Amino acid sequence: MASMKAARIHEFGGPKVIQIEQIPIPQPGKGEVLIRIAAASVNPVDYKIREGKFPPVTAKQLPVTLGRDFSGMVEQVGSGVEGFTKGRRVFGMVGGDASYAEYAVIKAAYLAPIPVSFDFLSAAAVPLAAQTAWQALFTHGQLKAGQSVLIQGASGGVGHFAVQLAKARGATVYATGSEKSKDFIKSLGADYVIEYGKQHFEDVCSDLDLVVNLVSGDMQQRAWSVLREGGILVSTLSKPDAGRPDAQGKRGVFFLVEPSGSQLQEIADMMASGKLQITLDMTFELDKAAQAQRYLEEAHVQGKVVLSIVG
Secondary structure, X not given: OXXXXXXXXXXXXXXXXXXXXXXXXXXXXXXXXXXXXXXXXXXXXXXXXXXXXXXXXOHHHOXXXXXXXXXXXEEEEOOOOOOOOOOOEEEEEOOXXXXXXXXXXEEHXXXXXXOOOOOHXXXXXOHHHHHHHHHHHHHHOOOOOOOEEEEEOOOXXXXXXXXXXXXXXXXXXXXXXXXXXXXXXXXXXXXXXXXXXXXXXXXXXXXEEEEEEOOOOOHHHHHHHHEEXXXXXXXXXXXXXXXXXXXXXXXXXXXXXXXXXXXXXXXXXXXXXXXXXXXXXXXXXXXXXXXXXXXXXXXXXXXXXXXXXXX
């Protein structure tokens, strides 16, 4: 049986538990596609899975191959798949975990073609982070043109997409970030950049329609105070405490991103038209997956961290 290289864990723990192994190449079933992976992005959820802090992945499921999104080429299609042929450049979320590998199987419904002007490294940075931003802003946050939004943690993978998507929708964007990231966030189109070490966002914005919380700490609960009545606080980290006095008349949402090929196609169209730029902070080889996760955890990342897997 043909084998492939993959970055896997057999136990939860620090970066050192990641092992590079040879495992069988998976085969696509009905409605599925086998992808020869060119690059995979590194996301905070990846090291949360590695640490055992992401509840959907339990010890009973170990060992697992890490990674949740990728770019690559179609290698083989399962029965019932239309529109994807061998050699087509695609990107997407796997829907589970397994993109830190040379091959992965994905549902065809989760795929979209890569715009011709983008390489594999840039494309790999998009699916999970951009769809998380999209769903935070539009699916759960219901953001519309003319409204206002605060994005907490605007320089990271999800944040840097959220700023651009919100501006493209016609919203007024407030964004928090460090002094180091201020110019970067401004370049993404944010109307107001709030340096969290020097300013309190409560002193800069109020009566907002939406807050997107992407950073831990007390910023999530403080965000209630800057929302208008009927405003929405969306978090990718934990469920906001709706019992607080300043949360009355407002709504809190916690969600986990869901893969969608049709949604990714809309994002791809924005990429192709120049409305969505991708920033790569650092690239690592697959063999350096542990170092890549450590870097994402410890560095002040601007944009995305990506693994280069095959050419």
